[in-house]
Amino acid sequence: MVRTYQHEPFTNFKDEKNQELFQEALSYVNTQLGKTYPLIINGERIETDEKTTSINPSNKKEVIGYVSLANQELAEKAMNAALEAFVDWKKWKAEDRANILFRAAAMLRRRKHEFSAYLVKEAGKPWNEADADTAEAIDFIEYYGRQMLELTKGQPVNSRPGEYNQYNYVPLGVGVIISPFNFPLAIMAGTAIAAIVTGNTILLKPADATPVVAAKFVELMEEAGLPKGVLNFIPGKGSIIGDYLVEHPKTRFVSFTGSREVGCRIYERAAKVQSGQIWLKRVIAEMGGKDTVLVDRDADLELAASSIVYSAFGFSGQKCSAGSRAVIHEDVYDEVVEKVVSLTKTLKVGNPESVDTYMGPVIHQASFDKIMKYIEIGRTEGDLLVGGEGDSSNGFFVQPTVFGNIHQDARLMKEEIFGPVVAVCKARDFDHMLEIANNTDYGLTGAVLSNTRANIERAREGFHVGNLYFNRGCTGAIVGYQPFGGFNMSGTDSKAGGPDYLLLHMQAKTTSEMF
Numbered sequence: 297m298v299r300t301y302q303h304e305p306f307t308n309f310k311d312e313k314n315q316e317l318f319q320e321a322l323s324y325v326n327t328q329l330g331k332t333y334p335l336i337i338n339g340e341r342i343e344t345d346e347k348t349t350s351i352n353p354s355n356k357k358e359v360i361g362y363v364s365l366a367n368q369e370l371a372e373k374a375m376n377a378a379l380e381a382f383v384d385w386k387k388w389k390a391e392d393r394a395n396i397l398f399r400a401a402a403m404l405r406r407r408k409h410e411f412s413a414y415l416v417k418e419a420g421k422p423w424n425e426a427d428a429d430t431a432e433a434i435d436f437i438e439y440y441g442r443q444m445l446e447l448t449k450g451q452p453v454n455s456r457p458g459e460y461n462q463y464n465y466v467p468l469g470v471g472v473i474i475s476p477f478n479f480p481l482a483i484m485a486g487t488a489i490a491a492i493v494t495g496n497t498i499l500l501k502p503a504d505a506t507p508v509v510a511a512k513f514v515e516l517m518e519e520a521g522l523p524k525g526v527l528n529f530i531p532g533k534g535s536i537i538g539d540y541l542v543e544h545p546k547t548r549f550v551s552f553t554g555s556r557e558v559g560c561r562i563y564e565r566a567a568k569v570q571s572g573q574i575w576l577k578r579v580i581a582e583m584g585g586k587d588t589v590l591v592d593r594d595a596d597l598e599l600a601a602s603s604i605v606y607s608a609f610g611f612s613g614q615k616c617s618a619g620s621r622a623v624i625h626e627d628v629y630d631e632v633v634e635k636v637v638s639l640t641k642t643l644k645v646g647n648p649e650s651v652d653t654y655m656g657p658v659i660h661q662a663s664f665d666k667i668m669k670y671i672e673i674g675r676t677e678g679d680l681l682v683g684g685e686g687d688s689s690n691g692f693f694v695q696p697t698v699f700g701n702i703h704q705d706a707r708l709m710k711e712e713i714f715g716p717v718v719a720v721c722k723a724r725d726f727d728h729m730l731e732i733a734n735n736t737d738y739g740l741t742g743a744v745l746s747n748t749r750a751n752i753e754r755a756r757e758g759f760h761v762g763n764l765y766f767n768r769g770c771t772g773a774i775v776g777y778q779p780f781g782g783f784n785m786s787g788t789d790s791k792a793g794g795p796d797y798l799l800l801h802m803q804a805k806t807t808s809e810m811f
């Protein structure tokens with residue numbers, strides 16, 4: 297019997313033994329840099345002339361790997377491979393599919409630090425963030441494997457005398473999985489695995505900046521026993537193969553995680569029924585956020601300050617869940633801001649290969665430029681309290697930045713920056729705090745620091761986000777504990793790591809037999 301799901305514990309890097317092991321993993325990954333990675337279509341390795349160079353965002357000169365890029369012809373080849381593989385894979389027993397996942401999870405657990413070390417090098421994640429990303433990937437695999445074992449039983453329905461009714465779930469078909477750079481292992485693996493364990497076959501297009509860790513994961517899934525053609529690995533440019541596959545008449549569903557701009561584009565294009573298409577495509581789209589930490593007048597102010605700081609600056613603010621705005625009751629505003637500023641000043645920014653680095657780089661030049669542009673906007677919209685500087689000479693480093701006295705309707709309060717910048721806004725009372733909390737197009741995460749039960753209950757009902765946290769920060773959802781996904785322009789609220797997630801990859805079939 298499969299043991300009960302429990303989330304993968306995080307590594308304690310205060311323990312010197314763990315530090316040594318992680319250092320060894322980094323050294324090993326250093327010996328692996330600069331390799332080339334092919335597409336994998338129906339198990340066949342295909343090298344293309346056009347390749348993307350994946351670099352270390354902390355050190356632009358360091359190449360993590362060269363990764364082949366698919367064109368439309370190869371995307372078509374991958375589609376055909378996935379269509380063919382679907383014929384057999386959909387008939388596999390759920391237990392057999394789940395067992396491949398459980399094996400993969402065990403293998404990934406054994407190579408945990410190695411995968412995390414790739415995340416340090418390719419995504420610029422500090423050790424603890426990399427470790428959490430790998431742990432979450434393991435969690436998704438373990439959790440979805442178990443969910444499938446339940447879902448395969450179907451749901452009970454009533455039958456009249458002489459009749460036998462059944463209600464079961466069947467897979468959809470070929471899915472296109474498009475993943476973002478910021479959880480290059482967890483979200484890539486979680487979205488891919490959910491589609492596969494439910495009996496679909498997939499085309500996996502990883503993020504442009506982080507294809508190597510995805511390639512390593514695909515290799516691992518092959519080693520775990522995944523049959524050829526079930527997972528086809530096709531890195532490529534969104535504008536070339538992304539649009540092509542989203543519009544393809546044989547695409548049955550698209551599972552996208554990324555920006556609002558691209559998500560909306562996919563949603564619109566997938567909705568158009570193409571010639572030869574015999575279904576309405578499903579789209580799972582998990583998009584951006586503009587997430588808020590609210591601080592009530594009676595909150596624990598130390599906890600409030602640390603919740604603001606760690607929600608804003610974890611992984612350099614590059615989380616859809618990042619607390620990029622703080623709304624503070626006017627009675628405690630000055631005190632909380634002072635604590636936020638002094639805590640921010642203690643954060644060590646630098647190369648994430650060093651164990652004591654709190655914040656590494658942002659992902660690439662375009663991101664660096666965008667964040668620096670928002671810092672300029674912030675200077676005109678409020679008071680720069682700390683940070684504000686960036687240096688992209690060797691890597692893409694931006695100092696953790698806090699702006700105070702930002703008006704509730706300022707751009708810094710409304711637009712996703714996706715970097716280490718937090719806007720702080722003063723509120724008159726709890727009503728005003730809730731009004732500000734709901735004043736964006738997004739609805740992903742939020743946190744409320746309060747010791748007033750009535751206010752907590754009002755927020756529970758009236759703070760319109762998919763993931764709402766009380767007396768803690770607004771990042772760090774755990775698979776199976778805090779299913780994750782947002783409202784409004786944050787996406788389709790798919791709730792990754794939740795009990796309903798796999799159903800999005802299946803359709804229900806009713807059968808009724810007369811005896």
Ligand SMILES: NC(=O)c1ccc[n+]([C@@H]2O[C@H](COP(=O)([O-])OP(=O)(O)OC[C@H]3O[C@@H](n4cnc5c(N)ncnc54)[C@H](O)[C@@H]3O)[C@@H](O)[C@H]2O)c1
Pocket residue numbers: 474475476477478479483501502503504532533534535537538539542553554555556558559561562582583584585615616617712714740780781782786787
């Ligand atoms: N809601 C969530 O669960 C969640 C989780 C992680 C990240 N995000 C969001 O993701 C964004 C950051 O990630 P990103 O910068 O990688 O996002 P992005 O939208 O730039 O890219 C995401 C993926 O879409 C692909 N893509 C680009 N153009 C495409 C097209 N025309 N057709 C198909 N695919 C295309 C990219 O190559 C990449 O693989 C942020 O907005 C963040 O909030 C959301």
Ligand SMILES: N[C@@H](CCC=O)C(=O)O
Pocket residue numbers: 478479614615616617770771772773774780
């Ligand atoms: N699930 C992650 C965020 C994923 C998006 O970037 C969290 O809860 O912090």
